[in-house]
Amino acid sequence: MYCICTAGHVNHGKTSLVKLLTGFDTDRLKEEKKRGLSIELGFAKYSLNNKLYASIIDTPGHENFIRNMISGAHAVDLVLMVVAANEGVKPQTIEHLNILKLLSINEIVLVITKTDLVNQKELLNLKNKLIGFFSENDFNNIDIIEVSNKNKIGIKNLEKAIFKKFNLVKKDSSQPARLSIDRVFSLEGKGTIVTGTLLGDKITKNSKLEIIPNYKEIRIKGLESFNKERLEVTPGSRTSINIQNLDTNDVKRGEIIAEKNHIVESDFIYVNLKQIKNIKNSSEISFYTGTTKSVGTITKIKKSKIVKIKLRNKIPFLIGDKFIIRNNNGTVGGGEIVLYERLKNESLLKNFILNDINKISILLNEHKTLSLGKLQKYLGKNISGINKFLKNKKEFYLFENDSYIIRTDDLKLDSKILYKNVLMYHKNFPLRKGIPLSNINDKIEKNILIKTLQNNKLIKINEGFIQNYSFKSKPNKDQLVIIKEYFKRLDSNGFMPPTDKSLDIEIMNYLISENLIIKCSNNVFYLKKSYEQLKEKVLSLNNKFNQINIEILRDNLGLSRKYCLAILDKLEDNKIIRRNRV
Numbered sequence: 001m002y003c004i005c006t007a008g009h010v011n012h013g014k015t016s017l018v019k020l021l022t023g024f025d026t027d028r029l030k031e032e033k034k035r036g037l038s039i040e041l042g043f044a045k046y047s048l049n050n051k052l053y054a055s056i057i058d059t060p061g062h063e064n065f066i067r068n069m070i071s072g073a074h075a076v077d078l079v080l081m082v083v084a085a086n087e088g089v090k091p092q093t094i095e096h097l098n099i100l101k102l103l104s105i106n107e108i109v110l111v112i113t114k115t116d117l118v119n120q121k122e123l124l125n126l127k128n129k130l131i132g133f134f135s136e137n138d139f140n141n142i143d144i145i146e147v148s149n150k151n152k153i154g155i156k157n158l159e160k161a162i163f164k165k166f167n168l169v170k171k172d173s174s175q176p177a178r179l180s181i182d183r184v185f186s187l188e189g190k191g192t193i194v195t196g197t198l199l200g201d202k203i204t205k206n207s208k209l210e211i212i213p214n215y216k217e218i219r220i221k222g223l224e225s226f227n228k229e230r231l232e233v234t235p236g237s238r239t240s241i242n243i244q245n246l247d248t249n250d251v252k253r254g255e256i257i258a259e260k261n262h263i264v265e266s267d268f269i270y271v272n273l274k275q276i277k278n279i280k281n282s283s284e285i286s287f288y289t290g291t292t293k294s295v296g297t298i299t300k301i302k303k304s305k306i307v308k309i310k311l312r313n314k315i316p317f318l319i320g321d322k323f324i325i326r327n328n329n330g331t332v333g334g335g336e337i338v339l340y341e342r343l344k345n346e347s348l349l350k351n352f353i354l355n356d357i358n359k360i361s362i363l364l365n366e367h368k369t370l371s372l373g374k375l376q377k378y379l380g381k382n383i384s385g386i387n388k389f390l391k392n393k394k395e396f397y398l399f400e401n402d403s404y405i406i407r408t409d410d411l412k413l414d415s416k417i418l419y420k421n422v423l424m425y426h427k428n429f430p431l432r433k434g435i436p437l438s439n440i441n442d443k444i445e446k447n448i449l450i451k452t453l454q455n456n457k458l459i460k461i462n463e464g465f466i467q468n469y470s471f472k473s474k475p476n477k478d479q480l481v482i483i484k485e486y487f488k489r490l491d492s493n494g495f496m497p498p499t500d501k502s503l504d505i506e507i508m509n510y511l512i513s514e515n516l517i518i519k520c521s522n523n524v525f526y527l528k529k530s531y532e533q534l535k536e537k538v539l540s541l542n543n544k545f546n547q548i549n550i551e552i553l554r555d556n557l558g559l560s561r562k563y564c565l566a567i568l569d570k571l572e573d574n575k576i577i578r579r580n581r582v
């Protein structure tokens with residue numbers, strides 16, 4: 001749905017204009033009626049034609065109610081900037097225009113009201129001044145509509161201008177559904193009701209939504225938009241959600257209802273800042289985003305438009321949300337929330353150009369790899385929006401069924417490093433089978449590095465070891481001579497080989513891993529063939545006597561106690577026999 005917002009100085013005719021367009025008086029509070037002054041946000045349904053309609057948010061103009069104006073303007077497609085013909089540009093006109101500029105709201109229709117109070121010459125002079133004023137503020141070629149609320153002149157022209165703007169709008173479907181709560185109340189027979197302007201995607205009664213900061217899933221009893229029950233509510237709509245499982249004490253204005261795993265809650269943020277007045281470094285500021293306000297401290301980063309803000313309390317937001325900063329000098333700046341985690345390397349933010357490619361690169365510099373689930377929070381986009389953005393982006397590589405992302409350059413570099421490490425390992429330990437997989441940390445990026453090298457037939461995984469693709473462990477000539485002599489020694493005394501000498505640990509481990517020698521207890525090593533022969537004799541004796549122990553072996557094979565223990569321990573460890581102990 002299309003969302004329209006009014007802006008402008010107090011008593012310039014915003015609420016009257018909305019009433020002319022919609023037939024609805026948005027001043028609903030007794031105090032507003034009494035004072036003739038809008039205090040809270042007002043909402044009305046506006047018919048664009050017989051089938052289409054828009055939401056109109058009427059914002060207060062008085063400086064004391066600037067927070068409500070910000071709340072109303074943060075989520076709109078079009079602003080009707082109202083200037084009274086008899087007063088012209090006033091303080092809130094300037095401040096509201098600054099807020100719109102800081103929130104990157106560019107679609108504006110300038111509505112000059114109360115034209116019945118001035119003559120044509122005065123009106124022409126005002127129009128020329130307004131064109132210059134808006135041009136100075138980077139708003140060029142805006143539509144200007146002259147209206148008299150009293151005489152009901154110009155409304156048709158305004159409706160045409162609104163419809164023209166509506167036909168130009170393109171909704172962003174990459175963001176998740178969310179609603180910043182601006183009202184909480186209870187109705188008899190219904191229970192808890194929250195209202196707000198729906199952003200992002202549509203919602204239904206079956207949508208899986210949570211409330212932040214409680215992170216509790218809500219059960220939707222019913223949906224309404226402009227006092228009509230809806231099966232589905234589209235973005236831009238004024239929305240009422242009847243919550244079944246929470247009461248009014250569990251929900252507050254400023255909290256957010258949204259799809260799961262998108263909204264961030266933090267008291268620290270990096271923001272892209274646009275200043276309209278000087279903001280002193282390390283000064284205290286009031287920070288506004290959506291319907292939320294918090295006090296914080298701003299810290300500038302050298303050579304960067306990115307600044308960091310430490311807030312007194314955690315606030316909920318979506319990355320990419322616009323914000324306004326105010327202090328004793330009024331509105332002083334605004335911009336876009338960029339990141340919410342402290343960076344180890346803040347120098348990356350120097351000369352930072354704000355776009356999603358640069359943002360992902362910084363995040364991958366911090367984390368090496370990221371799941372697309374986490375990117376939802378880091379980018380403020382839903383999965384389909386992320387996939388659409390990443391499509392054909394050669395800078396990044398998706399893996400694990402497109403569930404994780406890594407920089408392509410990092411994948412290439414780290415794969416080369418891992419391959420070099422494998423080759424170096426073989427060089428340093430030529431008799432080992434390779435790098436044990438268990439030695440590789442279990443970070444997800446290691447899996448993609450290994451798979452990349454496997455796919456390129458540079459490495460292989462063999463018995464739990466990472467090896468060069470063509471590698472086979474084998475001794476060199478000198479080692480072969482040593483091994484040959486050692487085998488002669490082991491074979492020199494039957495089933496009681498000498499135990500007074502062993503070889504270098506690397507050679508011994510190689511012989512054991514290749515199953516060329518069998519290690520038993522008591523530092524006893526057998527050649528493979530000797531071990532098999534001895535095993536058969538032990539099993540034969542076990543069958544003959546229906547039991548086996550040291551005495552049987554010693555009496556029948558002539559082995560000393562040391563060798564009897566060695567072979568029995570080995571066979572028992574391998575669950576080949578179960579000896580009885582006398």
